[in-house]
Amino acid sequence: MSADTERELPLGALTRVEGQGTLRLRLRGDRIVDSRLSVYEPPRFFEAFLRGRSYTEPPDITSRVCGICPVAYQMSACRALEDACGVTVGGQLAALRRLLYCGEWIESQTLHIYLLHAPDFFGCSDIVELARLSTADVERGLRLKQAGNAIVELLGGRSIHPVNVRLGGFHRVPARTELRPLRERLRRARDDAEATVRWVAGFDFPDATSDHDFFALAEPGTYAIESGTPTVLPAPGAETQAPRTFPLSAFSEHVVEHQVPYSTALQARLDGRRHLAGSLARFAISGRWLPPEIRELAREAALGDPAGGAVCRNPFRSIVVRALEVLYAVQEALRVIDEYEPPPASHVDVPARAGTGHGATEAPRGLLYHRYTLDADGTVTDAVLVPPTSQNQGAIEEDVRRVLEARLTAGRASDEELAALSERAVRNHDPCISCSAHFLRLSVTREE
Amino acid sequence: MSDEEPEDARPRLAVWKFASCDGCQLTLLDCEDDLLALSGKVEVAFFHEAVTAPDEGTYDVSLVDGSITTPEDAERVQHVRAVSRRLVTLGACATAGGIQALRNYADVAEFRAAVYARDEYIDTLATSTPISAHVPVDFELRGCPIDRGQLLEVITAYLAGRTPDTPAHSVCFECKRRGTPCIVVARGIPCLGPVTHAGCGALCPAYGRGCYGCFGPSYSTKFPAFIPLLRRDGMTTLDIVRVLRTFNTAAPEFDAASRQEELG
Numbered sequence: 001m002s003a004d005t006e007r008e009l010p011l012g013a014l015t016r017v018e019g020q021g022t023l024r025l026r027l028r029g030d031r032i033v034d035s036r037l038s039v040y041e042p043p044r045f046f047e048a049f050l051r052g053r054s055y056t057e058p059p060d061i062t063s064r065v066c067g068i069c070p071v072a073y074q075m076s077a078c079r080a081l082e083d084a085c086g087v088t089v090g091g092q093l094a095a096l097r098r099l100l101y102c103g104e105w106i107e108s109q110t111l112h113i114y115l116l117h118a119p120d121f122f123g124c125s126d127i128v129e130l131a132r133l134s135t136a137d138v139e140r141g142l143r144l145k146q147a148g149n150a151i152v153e154l155l156g157g158r159s160i161h162p163v164n165v166r167l168g169g170f171h172r173v174p175a176r177t178e179l180r181p182l183r184e185r186l187r188r189a190r191d192d193a194e195a196t197v198r199w200v201a202g203f204d205f206p207d208a209t210s211d212h213d214f215f216a217l218a219e220p221g222t223y224a225i226e227s228g229t230p231t232v233l234p235a236p237g238a239e240t241q242a243p244r245t246f247p248l249s250a251f252s253e254h255v256v257e258h259q260v261p262y263s264t265a266l267q268a269r270l271d272g273r274r275h276l277a278g279s280l281a282r283f284a285i286s287g288r289w290l291p292p293e294i295r296e297l298a299r300e301a302a303l304g305d306p307a308g309g310a311v312c313r314n315p316f317r318s319i320v321v322r323a324l325e326v327l328y329a330v331q332e333a334l335r336v337i338d339e340y341e342p343p344p345a346s347h348v349d350v351p352a353r354a355g356t357g358h359g360a361t362e363a364p365r366g367l368l369y370h371r372y373t374l375d376a377d378g379t380v381t382d383a384v385l386v387p388p389t390s391q392n393q394g395a396i397e398e399d400v401r402r403v404l405e406a407r408l409t410a411g412r413a414s415d416e417e418l419a420a421l422s423e424r425a426v427r428n429h430d431p432c433i434s435c436s437a438h439f440l441r442l443s444v445t446r447e448e
Numbered sequence: 449m450s451d452e453e454p455e456d457a458r459p460r461l462a463v464w465k466f467a468s469c470d471g472c473q474l475t476l477l478d479c480e481d482d483l484l485a486l487s488g489k490v491e492v493a494f495f496h497e498a499v500t501a502p503d504e505g506t507y508d509v510s511l512v513d514g515s516i517t518t519p520e521d522a523e524r525v526q527h528v529r530a531v532s533r534r535l536v537t538l539g540a541c542a543t544a545g546g547i548q549a550l551r552n553y554a555d556v557a558e559f560r561a562a563v564y565a566r567d568e569y570i571d572t573l574a575t576s577t578p579i580s581a582h583v584p585v586d587f588e589l590r591g592c593p594i595d596r597g598q599l600l601e602v603i604t605a606y607l608a609g610r611t612p613d614t615p616a617h618s619v620c621f622e623c624k625r626r627g628t629p630c631i632v633v634a635r636g637i638p639c640l641g642p643v644t645h646a647g648c649g650a651l652c653p654a655y656g657r658g659c660y661g662c663f664g665p666s667y668s669t670k671f672p673a674f675i676p677l678l679r680r681d682g683m684t685t686l687d688i689v690r691v692l693r694t695f696n697t698a699a700p701e702f703d704a705a706s707r708q709e710e711l712g
Contacts, residue, residue: 042467042517043572044548048559054690060660064547064695067471067593115477115498126499128487149478157651159478160471160593161662164655171657346656423500 023400023422030408035401037393037426050383055081055352055374056167062370062385063161068111071104071152072363073370073385074165075226080370081167084357087350092343093169094226099336100155100165101226101361105329106148106189107159108364109279109322112430113200114141117319120424121203137199140192144326147189151182151333169347179337186334193327194297200323201301205316208403208425211235212274212395214281214311215255217362218245223286223328226361230254231285232270233311243285248358251369255386268391276395277366277388278429279321284311294328315399315428322430352378363388365430389431400425459508459607462494464528466514466521467548467576471593472539473497473513479596486600489607509534509606511599515541515576517548522573522582529583534606537579538599540592544664545698547592549576552698576698587612590645592662592695598647615646618666619659622650631658638681640691643669643701664696671705685709 026034046065050058058077063070075097082089089097115127118141124130131138149159155174156162164170213235217228231245246254257268269275283298287306290298295306301320304310312321354376360369366388373382403425407413413421463473477498479486494503510532516522529535537543545552551559556574579585589598598614605612615621619641623630631637631653639658641650645666652659678688692706 042521042548043560043563044467044517044546044576045551045556045559045563046547048562049547049550049554051562054687057690057694061547061694064469064471064592067469067474070469070471111477119500125501126492128492128499131487157655158593158648160474163652163657163660166657170655171652172655 023426025400025404025418025422027404027408030405032401032404032408035397035404037397037400037431047383047385050372050380053380055084055372055378055380058370058372058380058383059165059167060161060163065385065387067160069104069108069363069365069368070161071100071156071165072361072368074162075101075361076359076363076368076370077372078165078167078359079227079361080357080359080372081374082350082357083359084355084372084374085167085350085353086355087168087348089169089348092341093173093347095336095340096155096170096173096343098226099333100152100162102329102333102336103148103151103155103159105225105364106193106326106333107145107152108148109326109329109430110141110145110148110196112364113196113319113322113326114138114145116430117322117427118200118203120427121200121319140195140199144189144192144196147185147192147330150185154178154182166347167350169343169345171346173342173346175342176340179340183334183337186330186337189330190327190334193323193330197297197301197320197323197327200319203319205314206403207314208316208399208406209313210276210315210395210399210402211237211313212276212398213238213270214284215270215275215277215391216281216285216367217360218285221289223282223289223325223332224362225329225332228360228362230360230367232275233281233284234273238273248360248369251358251360251386252371252384255369255391257386257390267393268386269394270391274394274398275391276429277391278364279318279325279366280312280315281366282325282362283321284309290324290328291331294324294331297327298324315425318428318430352376356382365389366392389429392429392431396426396429396431399428458489458491460493460505461490461603462503462507462510462528462532463492463497464494464510464512464514465496466512466525466542466579467517468514468539468541468546470497470513472541472589472591473511475538475594475596475599476511479600482600486603490603503531506531507533509536509603511536511538511603512542512579513538515545515548515578516582517551517573517576518571519573520571525579525582534586535579535583536587536589536602536606537585538589539594540590540662540664540695541576542579543588543590543699544696545576545578547695547697549698550693551576553693578698589614589647590663591647595647595649616667617646618642618668619644619646619648619650619653619663622646622648623653626650626654628653631656632677632681636681638678638683638687642666642677643671643674660691660694661702662695664699665701669701669705671701671708675705675709685712 022038024036059074062073119130152159156164214233217224218231219228229245233243356373369386371384400422552575602612637658640661641659644661645663647663692702
């Protein structure tokens with residue numbers, strides 16, 4: 001490549017991410033002058049066609065935003081609509097929701113760890129190639145993923161777009177005996193999840209540091225999944241270092257989405273700064289609430305002591321945090337099953353009333369916010385969905401820029417190597433851009 | 449595992465994505481037990497979500513997820529057809545246009561302005577259409593999402609050179625087979641089972657809920673006889689229009705019935 005020509009190279013699609021988009025990079029010397037993640041997923045207009053629907057429908061309808069995390073959409077929708085109607089779901093119904101969500105965390109995080117992310121650390125193109133190198137590891141991953149699917153299938157009817165969730169709870173709740181077979185399976189899954197943590201902790205991680213503000217729900221006493229208060233942990237260098245929280249009803253004042261010309265996904269900023277939601281943020285904000293044996297594993301995996309507020313800022317290590325979260329979800333699922341007593345009714349009544357409701361839960365990839373406004377008969381008049389990947393887009397672009405600059409500072413690199421490295425930097429955040437997007441194609445423009 | 453056979457002897461499989469939630473192609477990755485066995489029999493040659501490999505050459509079977517909603521995708525599906533010996537659509541989006549076909553009843557410019565502040569950046573078609581509206585399709589799998597067993601049946605059938613065997617009768621048959629008492633008869637819960645295509649295994653009634661039609665119309669829908677039953681069980685005109693206008697809203701039978709219902 002000649003020193004002073006500017007060129008744009010289509011380097012092929014960014015693969016092993018969910019949904020489709022493009023990464024465009026402009027280089028001048030060893031500086032990345034611009035890094036843009038464009039999401040080309042055709043727009044599907046959920047927020048528009050939700051208007052005019054009944055308030056009972058968004059849990060089923062919005063699950064179709066994302067086949068990877070449908071439970072997250074169902075849970076955020078239920079919480080927002082129940083908030084609008086002034087209803088709180090507690091007790092065993094809330095516990096069953098957490099169990100269902102744990103199922104999705106296990107299967108979705110394991111899918112990312114084994115099928116999408118791990119091949120990067122072995123230089124493999126996919127899981128089939130990885131399976132040839134290390135059959136036992138891949139078999140363990142598939143078995144673990146299956147355990148998560150089994151929870152969602154039992155409680156929800158099927159693992160993709162489960163049918164059993166409704167406002168106020170479920171259409172049908174299981175008897176204690178129905179949950180018993182899950183326990184056997186989850187005991188095995190606990191061993192598999194622990195082995196997964198040890199496996200991924202042994203990978204070779206490139207050096208990298210990010211400086212995004214972390215953003216996750218927090219709920220004292222537990223590792224927040226299906227409820228909590230929005231909490232911000234500022235990056236080193238931010239004006240104020242103290243963590244801060246705000247009420248969910250103020251979400252739209254703090255997290256502001258804006259549109260960029262190169263993407264069908266809206267991008268969000270938090271109080272005017274770049275932020276990151278997802279595993280790294282949750283670990284930093286809720287890590288102290290992990291049970292002691294998982295905190296011990298985190299220490300062994302070189303993530304520091306979560307009880308002392310350990311923070312992991314190397315995005316390549318997110319795979320280790322994700323593995324810890326899978327182990328936590330397996331243990332939580334076992335706990336909920338052990339403590340389960342069937343509730344008196346499968347759901348509580350949620351009568352319609354006029355108003356606006358807010359709901360947020362921790363999707364596997366990060367905080368997912370829904371807001372609905374209803375009129376008195378329960379017709380939806382306004383709907384807002386803020387998925388984690390739209391929040392993380394700015395952080396992903398910045399990570400790609402940093403990782404490539406670090407590589408270029410170390411010496412010349414081929415376009416193929418840069419492409420592979422930037423794909424890895426994107427994959428670190430398990431982006432799920434089907435919520436808005438298409439074709440991740442990488443193009444590099446060099447200005448030297 | 450693939451080590452036993454030379455790679456180029458295996459049929460080539462491709463997975464393509466258009467407007468969708470990714471759930472149907474994810475079903476392929478959900479075939480955990482069968483995934484590695486399957487990978488020994490077919491070469492998964494092109495599958496963005498799971499495999500880093502470029503689109504090259506031709507494919508024995510193409511699985512297509514998603515509907516056509518942009519001018520580029522209308523072009524791209526022609527390419528998919530041209531390089532595929534067999535083209536199978538996966539699920540409600542690819543087979544019937546999906547939930548995003550709700551735009552077909554609205555003004556898409558208004559939709560665009562409702563979601564995006566600067567709607568001139570967004571290039572989209574006024575309608576969401578199934579793959580069959582653009583190119584010939586060899587087989588259509590139903591469902592939102594598709595059923596894992598049916599997906600494996602289709603792939604296995606094409607590998608064996610036979611026609612896939614997926615029943616086209618209604619969900620009612622599946623309730624009978626599953627031994628679920630009819631929730632309409634026993635509990636008065638409205639249910640789309642009698643007009644909905646089989647394939648899910650009659651999940652919703654087993655969970656105490658009426659079928660909501662996510663597999664689209666069965667091969668014999670008699671809406672003039674069926675709609676009064678929904679009314680008898682408490683549904684209003686608006687309820688009926690809404691339940692028909694979800695994930696298979698653009699399937700011709702559901703579309704016609706919902707328009708008829710609106711006219712009154």
